Amino acid sequence: MDILHFYSIPLHTHNISPIYTHTLNTPSSHTLSTNMKTQSNNPLLLIKLLTLHSLLVLSASQDFDFFYFVQQWPGSFCDTKHGCCYPGTGKPASDFGIHGLWPNRNDGSYPSNCDSSNPFDASKISDLMSQMKSDWPTLSCPSSEGLTFWGHEWDKHGTCSETVLDQHGYFSTALSLKTQINLLQALESAGIHPNGSEYSLRSIRDAVKEASGYTPWIECNTDSSGNSQLYQIYLCVDSSGSGFVECPVFPTGSCGSSIEFPSF
Incomplete structure (x- = not known):
């Protein structure tokens, strides 16, 4: 996945079974636009082309079945050979932090980078900044305030859910989901x-x-030292982002029967 961020490592790949690229055997948008112009004297054909174009846009922008909501333990992010860097605001709280809200498909594959025309815009979440810094902090090096990390999460994952969540909705939904389950409290x-x-x-x-x-x-x-430790906890969320559901599929990988839970 993503190696630049806190919380972040190469994990989307999140080690899920094979990633598939879905290619639609249909005309390109450019071809459709050209056909619409040349066939404008045929109303029925024009309607068909417009319908096909709409379906192409829809299938490209919402091609997922559920979300993974991923939270990360900062102690395990820092306790590696790579270490970590605190943000300018200082050491984050000793609590699980959000890594991401990732659209996924029931077959284990996932869409990514779905809309380059809608890049991350921090001004759209200005009212969320305080909570973002608290609940979605970055520990990547060099030290930063989180904008690069959040931008990466939106550009790679958030754009694939924009038929149901705009930028503000994407981040506010993740923040809201975190309040619904206190992982550290549950474990303690x-x-x-x-x-x-x-x-x-x-x-x-x-x-x-x-x-x-x-x-x-x-x-x-x-x-x-090579010891296995608790790193991230995944829960699944329905495709509207409104609540938790049982996961239709889990990532692959294993932890061993006993694992460390490091301090932070």
């Missing part, structure tokens, strides 16, 4: 604390399911 209530101890993968998964009502997917990375 089950006796799972970020103190460098090892915990069973099953206990972590069960704690999140108990608190959220849905089965999560747990992703691990390795610390500077």
Whole structure:
């Protein structure tokens, strides 16, 4: 996926089963526009061309079935060979932070970079900035305030959901989803604390399911000594972004039966 960001590593690829490129065997928009001009004296044909054009736009802009809502543990982002850099506002809170809200398909593939004509515009989320810095911080190096990270998430993932969520809606939806499940509280209530101890993968998964009502997917990375540690927690969201659902498919990969939960 994305290596520049906090929270961010190469993970969308999120190690899901094969990524498919869907190619429509249909005329290009340029061809359609040309045909519309040359066939404007044929109303029925013009209607058909306009309908086909609309379907092409729709299929290109909403080609997904659900979202992965991914939160990342900052201690595991920093406790690697690459390290991390705090943003200018200082060390983020010791809490899970948002990595992204990623459109996905039921077959495990996902769309990306769907609309280059609608790039990230920070002015559209100016009212969310305080909460973004708190709940969606960046720990990438060199130190930054998060705009590059958020822009990457919108350009790569958010543009693929713009038929249901505009830029403001995309980010506000992710922020709202975070308030619906406090992952750290869920884990600590089950006796799972970020103190460098090892915990069973099953206990972590069960704690999140108990608190959220849905089965999560747990992703691990390795610390500077090569030990497996809790890195990211995935929950699935319906295609409107309105609420959590059971995941139709999980990413691939494994953590081992016991993993560390490092401090931050």
